[in-house]
Amino acid sequence: MAGKHTRPRVATCSLAGCFGCHMSLLDIDERIFELAELVEFARSPIVDKKRFDRRVDIGLIEGGCCNEENVATLREFRRHCEILVSIGDCATAGGVPALRNDIPLAECLAEAYVGGPTVHNPGGRIPDDPELPLLLDKVYPAHEVVRIDYFLPGCPPSAEALWQTLVALLEGRPLELPYELIKYD
Amino acid sequence: MNGRLTITVDGRRIEARAGQTILEACQDAGVYVPRLCAHPKLSVYGSCRVCTCLVGGRATAACVQPVQPGMVIENDSDRVLEIRRTIIEMLFVEGNHFCMVCEKSGDCELQALAYRFGITHPRFPYMFPERPIDAGHPELLLDHDRCVLCGRCVRASAELDGKSALGFAGRGLRRRIEADGPRGLAGTDATGDDTIAEVCPVGALLRKGTAYRTPYGRRRYDHEPIGGDIDAPCGEAQEDR
CATH class of the missing domain: 3.30.70.20 (Alpha-Beta Plaits)
Known part of the structure; x- marks a missing residue:
């Protein structure tokens, strides 16, 4: 990974995801020390850094886009990252959040906040504070919103798959994962 | 002829029986043709097109096409694999x-x-x-x-x-x-x-009542690609796309 800075920079985010892919990355166990030597974490919950302050070599995207904030974040990652990698089934396919995709949004909200069997909401009001990001009509995989360079499915992708992917990209090698590491579950 | 004939699959000459489909003849010769709708216990149907191969350059479903003497079949070419890949997607x-x-x-x-x-x-x-x-x-x-x-x-x-x-x-x-x-x-x-x-x-x-009996790592396709029992896998590399 050619660059003027000493260590390649890696940014990560979880959009409409569950942070399970980030957890799986932590499952590389003691190799986390090696990773800390190999890369510098830029905008990422791993180091609690919330903004980009310079260009980043690799961006890892967990989750698809379920609201306007996800879209804004994903576009920000695309602007700042040389390489974007979709990590996990939510980023590559919409995943569990996309289970709502064949149900009209109004019906989803009504079920969640008004008519659902465990809902207590006498006013019947659906949350509409302007602070809340607007939901999209559907949940979109990341590559349906911005250009994505690499894809690593899995729910989550195994620690081994994440490690091998990162190392290959950092060393500028072609991403060729063995059969056992590409899984959709 | 006595019911035997010869076809060519990816440049390799294969013996087949008259009346066999391309898929059956290939399978007997240890050549895997991917398929979804085809099943050994059931009549042929030809709906999924995953078994598409090129016969004399034309796209054909291998599970319904009977072999003919001298047929020249592409089963493992880039073009065939791309067609199948597209269908699966x-x-x-x-x-x-x-x-x-x-x-x-x-x-x-x-x-x-x-x-x-x-x-x-x-x-x-x-x-x-x-x-x-x-x-x-x-x-x-x-x-x-x-x-x-x-x-x-x-x-x-x-x-x-x-x-x-x-x-x-x-x-x-x-x-x-x-x-x-x-x-x-x-x-x-x-x-x-x-x-x-x-x-x-x-x-x-x-x-019902049969789900999740087999743990991860011991399921049918956890380690071996589908068709691996018939021939070698066509490739395990992740596409850089």
Whole structure:
């Protein structure tokens, strides 16, 4: 990974995801020390850094886009990252959040906040504070919103798959994962 | 001739019996042709087109095309693999295939085909169609989200179980498997002992109470690609796309 800075920079985010892919990355166990030597974490919950302050070599995207904030974040990652990698089934396919995709949004909200069997909401009001990001009509995989360079499915992708992917990209090698590491579950 | 003839598959001469399909002849010779709708116990149907190969340069479904003397077949060329890969991707976007919450995951032929082809994501936009679930039968579950319309269950009900519990209804994008009668599967004479769930290549027709019996790592396609028992895999590399 050619660059003027000493260590390649890696940014990560979880959009409409569950942070399970980030957890799986932590499952590389003691190799986390090696990773800390190999890369510098830029905008990422791993180091609690919330903004980009310079260009980043690799961006890892967990989750698809379920609201306007996800879209804004994903576009920000695309602007700042040389390489974007979709990590996990939510980023590559919409995943569990996309289970709502064949149900009209109004019906989803009504079920969640008004008519659902465990809902207590006498006013019947659906949350509409302007602070809340607007939901999209559907949940979109990341590559349906911005250009994505690499894809690593899995729910989550195994620690081994994440490690091998990162190392290959950092060393500028072609991403060729063995059969056992590409899984959709 | 005595019923024997010779065909050429990817430049290799293969002996075949007259009346065999290309898929059968290839399989006998240790050449895997990917397939979804084809099943050894069932009549041929030719709906999924995953077995598409090129015969004399023309795209043909290997599961329905009988061999002819001197046929020249492409089964493993870049063009054929690209056609099949495209078909598999289209099958994924046309339905709702949430592998992460599917009981069939690891044992699913559609998923296994995608693994074999190294598909990390489809190139087409997901359609997320609205499809119902028929969970009314005490022993069987019919989840239309996962159905690829291969028709194995329709044929199995008729040909193996001697019933007509299932059939096709609708056309085009509205085509679906439909139980015989207005009450769904529960209103038919299908039982948990029928073969309809056993032949389903995906998680659309499941026998209730059998999910998650096999742990991760020991499922059918966890380590070995589909077709690996017939020939060597076509490639395990992830596409850089």
